[in-house]
Amino acid sequence: MEEKKIFINGLKINYKIAGQNSPILILHGWGGSSDSWVEVGKILAKEKFKVIIPDLPGFGKSETPPRPWSITDYAKWTIDFVSSQNLKEISLLGHSFGGRIAIKLTTQYSEMIKKLILCSAAGIKLEPEFETKIIFWLAKIGNAIFAPKPLKRLKDFARNFFYIFLRHKDYVKADGTMRETIKKVLEEDLLPDLPKIKAKTLIIWGEKDKIVPIKYAYIFKEKIKDSKLEVIPKVGHAPNLEVSVKLAQVIINFLKTNFCLLVE
DSSP states (O other), X not given: OEEEEEEEXXXXXXXXXXXXXXXXXXXXXXXOOGGGGHHHHHHHHHTTEEEEEEOOTTXXXXXXOSSOOOHHHHHHHHHHHHHHTTOSSEEEEXXXXXXXXXXXXXXXXXXXXXXXXXXXXXXXXXXOOHHHHHHXXXXXXXXXXXXXXXXXXXXXXXXXXXXXXXXXXXXHHOOHHHHHHHHHHHHOOOGGGGGGOOSEEEEEEETTOSSSXXXXXXXHHHHSSSEEEEEETTOOSOHHHHSHHHHHHHHHHHHHXXXXXXXX
8 A cells, every 4th residue: 555645734644545446434443553454455455445544643653633632623634634635425434433533424524425334433332330330439539539739649540540440541551632632532422423324334343342342333233224233253353453354355345235336
């Protein structure tokens, strides 16, 4: 895949591109980059798809935004990026954090999304289980405990432990602007947005996903009207890395259904 640079709204952005004809934009997960989707991208490109994979702002070789961004900010940025590629209609794939952006993008700019693929997508909150409620209760107590000045220096350590316990290790790894960004991202619940999705949607999930457990996949399937669920056995949160060939074939089958490719 060819690697290119472009300036979008003052930010230097790195992206990869290959193939021709029907365009598909791939949005990677938190902590990832376009590199994590290269193998899938190459296979799609051979099947006459124009594959475009940006390093989202703050990731890979792209510059970090000057302030903390919300999911809406990333969605608006994606629109500007798509415009820079002179594309009017695309198929859209969002993985994990990229799935959050894809959901927001599809609900706000439905006219440009031909088909939607959500791969191990994050973004929805279910009623907290008893254990989680206990953890949040302890967190409130912790805020009171660490309020005195001599103990404030221990608060970051306690907060990091809390996020690890909730499987939000990305928060611990992030720093500066991106740490504030992930806090904004985690606060937003996209569950009410799912019924607003009108595009034909493929939901792909790894059966053994521990980051976003498979029970979430069935919620996506239930809430998105025109959707199909494909569960990949014995696979975790990153099918793009674990079973790239199989994943690419699932994507190709979906994209080729009911629309014609312009083959030269």
